[in-house]
Amino acid sequence: MSAFRALWKKELLLEFRQKHALAGIAMYVLATVFVCYLSLERIESEQVWGGLMWITGLFTAFNAMQKTFQQEGGGTQLYLYSLTSPRKIMLAKSLYNALLVAVLNVVSLFFFLLFFGDEMLGKTDFYQLFSGLILGSSGLGITLTFVSGLSYKSGAGVGLVAILGFPVIIPLLITIVRFTTGAMIGLSWLENGLNLLVLLILNGSALLLSLLLFPYLWRE
Amino acid sequence: MKTMIKRGVMLGVLTLAAIPAFAESSLEEYFYASGKIKVVIAVASIVLAGLVAYVIILDKKVKNLEKKK
Amino acid sequence: MKTWLKIVCIALLAYTVISSLWHPLAPGGLTVDIEKIQPGPNTFTFTGYNTHFVDDKASLQVFVASGSTYFCAKVDEVIDNNHVKVTAILPDTLPSKDISFYSNTNTDGTVYIQKPIDSRSFAFVDGFVSSVACSPKVTNDEHQNFGYPFQVIIFESIRNLMWHVPMWFTMFALMLISFIQSIKILNQAGREAKADVAMDFSKIKLFDTKAASSAGTGLVFCILGLITGSIWARFTWGDWWTNDPQLNGAMVVFLMYVAYFILRNSVNDEEKKARLAAIFNIFAFILLVVLLMVMPRFAEGLHPGKSGNPAFSSYDLDSSLRMVFYPACAGFILLGIWLYNLNFRIKRLEQENENND
Numbered sequence: 235m236s237a238f239r240a241l242w243k244k245e246l247l248l249e250f251r252q253k254h255a256l257a258g259i260a261m262y263v264l265a266t267v268f269v270c271y272l273s274l275e276r277i278e279s280e281q282v283w284g285g286l287m288w289i290t291g292l293f294t295a296f297n298a299m300q301k302t303f304q305q306e307g308g309g310t311q312l313y314l315y316s317l318t319s320p321r322k323i324m325l326a327k328s329l330y331n332a333l334l335v336a337v338l339n340v341v342s343l344f345f346f347l348l349f350f351g352d353e354m355l356g357k358t359d360f361y362q363l364f365s366g367l368i369l370g371s372s373g374l375g376i377t378l379t380f381v382s383g384l385s386y387k388s389g390a391g392v393g394l395v396a397i398l399g400f401p402v403i404i405p406l407l408i409t410i411v412r413f414t415t416g417a418m419i420g421l422s423w424l425e426n427g428l429n430l431l432v433l434l435i436l437n438g439s440a441l442l443l444s445l446l447l448f449p450y451l452w453r454e
Numbered sequence: 455m456k457t458m459i460k461r462g463v464m465l466g467v468l469t470l471a472a473i474p475a476f477a478e479s480s481l482e483e484y485f486y487a488s489g490k491i492k493v494v495i496a497v498a499s500i501v502l503a504g505l506v507a508y509v510i511i512l513d514k515k516v517k518n519l520e521k522k523k
Numbered sequence: 524m525k526t527w528l529k530i531v532c533i534a535l536l537a538y539t540v541i542s543s544l545w546h547p548l549a550p551g552g553l554t555v556d557i558e559k560i561q562p563g564p565n566t567f568t569f570t571g572y573n574t575h576f577v578d579d580k581a582s583l584q585v586f587v588a589s590g591s592t593y594f595c596a597k598v599d600e601v602i603d604n605n606h607v608k609v610t611a612i613l614p615d616t617l618p619s620k621d622i623s624f625y626s627n628t629n630t631d632g633t634v635y636i637q638k639p640i641d642s643r644s645f646a647f648v649d650g651f652v653s654s655v656a657c658s659p660k661v662t663n664d665e666h667q668n669f670g671y672p673f674q675v676i677i678f679e680s681i682r683n684l685m686w687h688v689p690m691w692f693t694m695f696a697l698m699l700i701s702f703i704q705s706i707k708i709l710n711q712a713g714r715e716a717k718a719d720v721a722m723d724f725s726k727i728k729l730f731d732t733k734a735a736s737s738a739g740t741g742l743v744f745c746i747l748g749l750i751t752g753s754i755w756a757r758f759t760w761g762d763w764w765t766n767d768p769q770l771n772g773a774m775v776v777f778l779m780y781v782a783y784f785i786l787r788n789s790v791n792d793e794e795k796k797a798r799l800a801a802i803f804n805i806f807a808f809i810l811l812v813v814l815l816m817v818m819p820r821f822a823e824g825l826h827p828g829k830s831g832n833p834a835f836s837s838y839d840l841d842s843s844l845r846m847v848f849y850p851a852c853a854g855f856i857l858l859g860i861w862l863y864n865l866n867f868r869i870k871r872l873e874q875e876n877e878n879n880d
Binding site: 380384404408435443 | 709712713716771772775778779781782785786789790795798799801802803805806807809810813814817818
């Protein structure tokens, strides 16, 4: 458990030591939402709102995840792997990245409210909206951490993250857009439950697979 | 060579231009005739053509191997 | 691959090709040329498909049904095997606004047409029993001849079941082989690391070649499935691409396996390539199962077996289809394995050649 906490602390420290990177991502979110505003001015359907929000979320997550392995360099990793098991490292990294994406998505939701107003949120079930936000973000974080680890190890650069990541992430994206739209229309938990179930399945299988496969990935 | 490319481009453009006119009514008329049996023929021939194309690709690889030996 | 399996494969495929095109479609009702029914005589032409109105003129009956009450129509003229002109005399009141048309012959059994008919001007009486109602001989849909089930909108294109669906079964079988080989790669890599022996790449490379060649052949079947599916969708649902979970899932599967090959090509080190590709392959296969088998059950779609498509409901149960569909799947899967085997052997030879150079 202490190893886990130390790993978290390491991730946080790394993040805050590179303040320009974090600021860069925040600016990216702001710019994306602003471009959405300039091109649409107002959103008149829940589906468009949900779709735009998660496309923004997807690209933000891609941007934030690309450097997750790159930034530490080979030496740090070798050192870490001599200290703890690779599964713990992966778990800490996945959960940390899930949280990071969730925070970024909350920021993006704030910007959406700022630019587009809250006229579409009249019927929204906010508990559902936020649980969707958390589950979608964690799915993005976990899957993309794994994919970026894979592409880091392949040594082919960051371009591969997008190529490998996009097909893998599409099912999650479809489901989360559907769930968010449902939450905004004002569906009950029962009516929206199937989407929630699929989200949980996708999250669970992504976490399970990345924990299962990561030990084979890091070995040189 | 150049004229061939030009001709190819022209042919492509003309075919593309002809599609919308053809697509709306004649395509459906053609395929809906006699109980949509033509859809089956199209699908079956695509499957066979695809498999044959794949076999040809494999054949080419074998030929390359033979050449090297 | 064993020779007898190849013979079985060819026999099954020959059987599929012949019987998927040979057997006729079961008789069915197409249209009636009447928009509005009225009390008194109504004259209309009943159009059937693959029916035998002329051949079985003696037993031909046409009737109009309102709910479960039948009104016999008098046959005016049998135009040909598929067209018959009739007159039905209807009373002033009908028990139900649910109107359908039936024809009945001994050869075809009963075929029916459900058509929205304007009957607003009719008085509506509950529990109506009419003196003009007749009790026709209604045989059930069992027809004597072997035939594929007649379904409105789909018609003859039901035969595509034997061409389009086996593509996906074959793809699944090949991806499963690829998945198993990938697990073997990771297993072998793990064992070698634990035993701390000198690494022997030959086994890993063998598994990797198997995984790559079966995924490659699977991708060919995936492409064929996508193209044939798109054509069938165009002439059944009206669009080249519809927002159906299974369709979208198939596209994602295609993209995933293309990404698998891109990943393979971007790594130079042989051992690392095998390991990374195996990891991605396992991830992709689990997602494939989720996409094509789990998610379509949760979402509404147009494919059979789920909500929103009553026309296909009798689909999987029909024995005439099953008799050809299962052999078709087996035949195409065997063909897929055969092609994968060829692909694998070619790749092995290429590797040997490279080593010799």
